[in-house]
Amino acid sequence: MALPDPGGLTGLQVLDARFGPEALLRCPxxxxxxxSNCVLPAGLHALRELPELTRLSFFNGGEYDLAPLAPLDRMRIEVGANVRVHGAEAVPPERITYLP
Incomplete structure (x- = not known):
């Protein structure tokens, strides 16, 4: 996934894509x-390097391992009904919201 110069980008929605989250490091x-229904072969580890990222939402399918996000006290996670997650037990339950 290639992003144009992200400038002051503070919010992003990615739909039906296969990419490495390290591409998002250009968006500090x-x-x-x-x-939404993304495939991240390298997992979510790179998102830990985004100092301002406080809300991560998963919608419309996909499978994600949340364990790499466990140390990020600032992170709030929303998980849609059709999304499969692993490693949620490593994240404090008050930081995860499961959506209908």
Missing amino acids: RLETLAL
Whole structure:
């Protein structure tokens, strides 16, 4: 996934894509990220390097391992009904919201 110059980008929604989250490191001001049916072969580890990211949402399918996000006290995670997650037990339950 190639992004144009992200400038002051603070929110992003990615739909039906296969990409490495490290591409998002060019967006250091990113606060919210919504992933809809995405495939992330390298997992979510790179998102830990985004200092402003406080809200991560998963919608419309996909499978994600949340364990790499466990140390991020600032991170709030929303999980849609058709999304499969692993590693949620590593994340404090008050930081995860399961949507209908």
